[in-house]
Amino acid sequence: DADVTQTPRNRITKTGKRIMLECSQTKGHDRMYWYRQDPGLGLRLIYYSFDVKDINKGEISDGYSVSRQAQAKFSLSLESAIPNQTALYFCATSDLRKSGNEQFFGPGTRLTVL
């Protein structure tokens, strides 16, 4: 089955550490997204990419950076993690021609910053 995968699934780190979250997809979709989800705040868009090397800031990009070096991969980096970046992070994909605006989500990465 074509899929969206995220690694790691769980990560505990300390304040000030650099963290990278990886997302891979076998759907052949051109668009990829990173969201974070916090209790009571819902899903918020961090960054999105509509093609290789295309990068766009979302609602809450401060403190994060991304890289889209290949169509199938979209990585999210926290250069210097802080406790309020503790959250559940989701990667998603979409493809306007194949499935319109529907987004397909990975299983999530639970990040805890101590």
Added chain:
Amino acid sequence: RKEVEQDPGPFNVPEGATVAFNCTYSNSASQSFFWYRQDCRKEPKLLMSVYSSGNEDGRFTAQLNRASQYISLLIRDSKLSDSATYLCVVGGMNSGYSTLTFGKGTMLLVSP
């Protein structure tokens, strides 16, 4: 005004009940509308798209009222397995790009 607003619930209903969720959105230029379902600690998954003419998928019926900027989801004959959080999602243009905005979700708890 928040972009996509939903009653957070929880809605507690017995099996077999009919339950309705509502959602309002602020951007009148929004172009696509969805209901997603999210189980606890899992990823959101598309439940159904919402069309202006209304659409039905088994026990689920979605309605869109563009004039009132209002979306609804009706679940008939609730099952225990319907317990989840339901996310109202609206698609629109952001600086020339199409993105989705998610409501915070409405929690449904179906009890025996």
